[in-house]
Amino acid sequence: MNNFRIQITLTYILLLALLSCTQSSNKTLPIYNPSDLNPELVDRSLRDKTQNHTVAPFSLVNQNGKTITQDDYKDKIYVTDFFFTRCPGICLAMTNNMVKLQDEFINNEVVMLLSLSVTPVIDSIPVLRQYATDKGVIDSKWNITTGDKKHIYELARKSYFAVVDKGDGGLQDFIHTPNFVLIDKKKQIRGIYDGTVDVEIQRLVDDIKILQN
16 A cells, blocks of 8 residues: 555656646747836837837947957847946846856857946956956857947847936946846847846746747
């Protein structure tokens, strides 16, 4: 009788595991358009847009002085964040978690990372190169970029919806956000995560795997 009960219990556990795997494999991620997000994150001109939002074309310069555009992320799943090298606060946790993502998907050519400096004048190419070296950045996996400030800030506010505050990208404008943004192969937003929180990073890892499937 005891053996029978053990067999029933094991069978039940196995069925639950199979069910869990099936549900996970069938899970899909939402596609975020401006109307789906907190209105405070969305530029007023875009708040009524209900479909077909994609990340706008961009032109940035990475830690090696190479110009980076959307062509470098064609057919890729990637995670974007906004940081600055002299940040004494949340950026350290964000960068450490980007390193975790790099390590998690190190052998996966489909998954890439993109960091944009919010202090591009200070974060010159040599500064980014040293920062990338210090953090163990793998160049083929992760572009840490600088560029025109207005262009970067417009991307943050109108493409990635990474920040709540408003501004014009001018000299006094400054954004600071912990958000990691997940982008699919079609340049669509599929998730927004707090890049300083471990459980959010695990959720991001799981969602990337769902997108791959």
